[in-house]
Amino acid sequence: MTTDARSPATARIHAFTDDALGDHDALALAELVRRGERSPGELAAAAARRAEAVAELAAVAYESFAEPVLPVRADGVFAGVPTFVKDNSDIAGMPSNHGTAAISAAPARGTDAYVREFLSTGAVVLGKSALPEFGFNASTEPEYGEPTRNPWNPGRSAGGSSGGAAALVAAGVVPFAHGNDGGGSIRIPAASTGLVGLKPSRGRHADSRLARLLPLNIVSEGILTRTVRDTAAFTAAMERRHPNRALPPIGSVEGPPDRPLRVAVLLESAAGPVADPAVRESVRRVAELLSAHGHYVEDVSLPFVKAIETAFLHYWAMLAAVVSDTGKLADRHFDRSRLDGLTMGLRRKFYREVWRTPGALRVLARAYRTYEAEMGGYDAVLVPTLGHTTPPLGHLAPTVPFDELLDRLRRYVGFTPLNNITGTPAISVPAGLAPAGVPLGVQFVGVRGAERVLLQLACLVEAELPFPRITAPGI
Template sequence: MTQVSAHDDDALGDHDAVGLVAALHEGAVSVPEVVEAAIRRVERVDPLLGAMAFTAYDRARVEARDPRGGFFAGVPTVVKDNVDVAGMPTREGTDAWVARPAPADGDFARMYLATGLLSLGKSQLSEFGFSAAAEHPRLGAVRSPWSTEHVAGASSAGSAALVASGALPIAHANDGGGSIRIPAAVNGLVGLKPTRGRLAQDRALREMPVRIVSDGVLTRSVRDTAAFLREAEHVYRNLSLPPVGDLTRPGRKRLRVALNTSGAGGVGASPEVRELTLRTAVLLEELGHHVEEVEAPTPPGFRDDFLLYWASLALVLLRTGRRQHGRSWDPDRLDHLTRGLARHATRNLHRLPGAVRRLRRSSVLLARHHEAHDVTLTPTLAHETPLVGHLDPTQPYETVIDRLTTWVAFTPLQNATGEPAISLPLATSAQGLPVGMMFGAAAGHEAVLLELAYELEEASPFARIGGSVGG
């Protein structure tokens, strides 16, 4: 396996984002030095990882001379290329149209950058985020820095590859079927999908019939994720949810943990992944938590309903492409997965209203589950990270969708219910690749997940590429 590390003896050092903020406040480094170091690191690793969709290095250098305020002032990052940032094109991982620079920041980017984070550009994703592997027909795959023979996982793959390699301390991700948690699991990162509505969100996502997408970040430490939610809450506060607040240490409460490795639709974990999940359950019990194995809390037919709703999004994109993108729109340049999803939706449109109703009701079922259990433990993914090419979207649709739904068997439930879930890098496969463990909680209970994550990070320190993470 070929590993890629960006770590160097420069202004970024081995700092996570919080550690970098401390170094900046102490005057040990300056924002221009940090940004220049990040640019050099990204330039060094991106030819091997394929993580960047658009670079804005000169703009970042200018902003570094007078960074906007906020806790993360001057900390370098990237924004995933399905969110509008003023002056940058939003390409959505596709060649189906010619993207022009966005006239203004979208609602999420406005909130994200108001925390002080400074973007070097846009990170690469799978076409429209539909696949769990960012493999572009023309540009090739986004590769894992743990092993460039393997995919970096899901549509936030570009962001994940840059953070895991050490090129950046923190990056934007979003999650409509697992795309914060999947790349976190594959790349040995912390990936929290927040509760629906926790963070500011672009209008198109707010208006979806089932609001399955949540934005967030990928980080190398629990404290970075906790600090981001704290700072985001200073910019945008959803009054219908309890505040996350300033979380800096493990919680004291011992939790009731529901363990499941069977997944949705009878698609369960591989023997190796199940064994690693059981080891995590043992660790929880050693820490004093109560673990009980339960049946998967998924409604009947959930897998088919979620796939149909997912497919309907592709159909909408296909039918509105010309109106949205003008004469440059060329549907023949869409990949086989996008077109296959649209065909699946067309053939099953009569079933879509029922699927939407059932997906909306799934939150009721999971809320009842969390009356008896504080946290649910599952593997983030059903089996080990696939090789590049396994989910290549130029293959027949039937091949790709079968492989995709078999691998991504656990993450979509919280997208339907809107509940929070976090993937933590608590295990390693026999191949030496990260394997994520996922913890879900009731809506609004990110604090429970973060306090548990702090505890597990202390008890079982996360493996890293290159240097250690910290101050």
């Protein structure tokens, strides 16, 4: 473990060192493997040592360092590069405990359909990354275990629900890690830890088993990375594996936009205008950059009615009720008494308002029409990823009284769920550091199939406003 020379409360924790992994991104490591300068075993051993060095981050839910899942193909885009899969996705031979103490899972018998696509990159899986209970929270703080800490400031949240993945990538354990996003769960931790996080369009990849069971599929799969080029290369590889002719092709993205774009700027969510000055400044800084590069940028007002937020909250509560009431069907040892305060609070909320269900589903199903009508005239919309700076641990803990916690979550993540509801793509990129020493993120969002433009805009930001990085001197 390496820490920066700061006060103990804010010292950065990372594992970067002069070993086989160095400070390379996934593409660079895959190239070293292809040239025979590094072996997959050498990289996996270095990543395992790094994970053990920063164990205090509590980012690993299950480790298989001695028996990693080896590449299914040697020519994948990330062949030989070590990674982790989020602990709500099945890999044969590894348990999936979904971040909850209510489950004590046996090793999975099979591998999830999406994970099979993920493994086609040639990556070496070292284990499972931590998440909050069933991915419901925006901070990875289990009620019955250690919270996942932010490598930039261990007293702060690493976000959620892909918080373990984000902590592992930001701290240098691996250059990329799997995540999934049902309400911001890739983008929230990416923003919290200074990473790139793309939520693809609905239909862009094979659905997970869970997504196929949902009445409205709000879940997208993807990765968290330290560079836009890793995200772009992964996205292109997944598109080649699972082309969807109903969506515009993405192809290879290697640089900024090649034409002037129309970009809207939005600083208000359903929870209200953004009050955090650091967040507002990060958006304005990126908007000015776009204008300086010849893109047309204009502020817009929130076009979405309160009913969409209300419907999403009800749907979220419905999912918690289903999980808590059917857990025994999936695991006979399921213990509902061990569910956390957020899950049970959502369950109670659902049953108090169960009559809302048909109307909520109708509102959510129709939301894309409003979105496309209001935002379809723009190539992209620039919004904050989060409503305020990443909070201290405890602010979003499941032990906070439910009504207070729900209000805090609304204010924190008000900008992310809309793209899950509408099935539209969104990418979070780093946009500087807040006074607390933690990263800030902004999002580019678009209509369905707009990933290519969003990745190009992310390339522009990365080139002109270099991302903050945790690293060690001399690497």
